[in-house]
Amino acid sequence: xxxxxxxxxxxxxxxxxxxxxxxxxxxxxxxxxxxxxxxxxxxxxxxxxxxxxxxxxxxxxxxxxxxxxxxxxxxxxxxxxxxxxxxxxxxxxxxxxxxxxxxxxxxxxxxxxxxxxxxxxxxxxxxxxxxxxxxx
Numbered sequence: 001x002x003x004x005x006x007x008x009x010x011x012x013x014x015x016x017x018x019x020x021x022x023x024x025x026x027x028x029x030x031x032x033x034x035x036x037x038x039x040x041x042x043x044x045x046x047x048x049x050x051x052x053x054x055x056x057x058x059x060x061x062x063x064x065x066x067x068x069x070x071x072x073x074x075x076x077x078x079x080x081x082x083x084x085x086x087x088x089x090x091x092x093x094x095x096x097x098x099x100x101x102x103x104x105x106x107x108x109x110x111x112x113x114x115x116x117x118x119x120x121x122x123x124x125x126x127x128x129x130x131x132x133x134x135x136x
Contacts, residue, residue: 007041010049017062020099024067025049025060027103032058035112054119057112069095069108073124076114080107 014025032039032051039057044050049060056072071083072092082104086093097103118124 005040007043007049009043010041013043013047013049013060017067021062021067024097024103025062027105028058028060028067028069028108031103031105031109032112035109036116039116053116055123057115057119066096066098069097071095071111071115073115073118075124075128076111076118078107078111080104080110082107082111 010029014022014029017025029049029051035057036053039051039053042050042052044059051057051059058072059070061068061070068085070092071094074089074091074093078093082095083093085096095103095108115124118127121127124130
């Protein structure tokens with residue numbers, strides 16, 4: 001059985017947050033690894049925790065009054081309408097979770113699985129037909 005790859009820098013990032021933000025980050029982290037145990041963790045843009053598998057899946061970004069779960073796939077379906085920011089963004093959307101709010105875990109897990117499936121199929125640009133083929 002594969003165990004998830006945990007980057008100690010992400011442990012530090014989460015540990016430095018207030019308790020309520022830590023809880024949100026731990027939930028998102030657990031769900032992303034549940035979506036696919038081969039997901040890898042890294043830090044990009046100096047301090048942001050990123051989760052990757054055949055491309056970016058998501059990033060976590062704590063702000064003063066919420067945590068953003070940035071989803072790097074604008075076409076993955078969101079039938080439960082949990083995405084609440086960036087719906088018209090061409091490359092990413094996000095879920096902002098504030099103190100006291102709960103995450104719809106099954107819906108977020110499904111989003112992660114769909115993003116991973118798109119990544120494994122070449123990325124959302126390929127899946128959507130937006131990728132331009134390059135001349136050989």
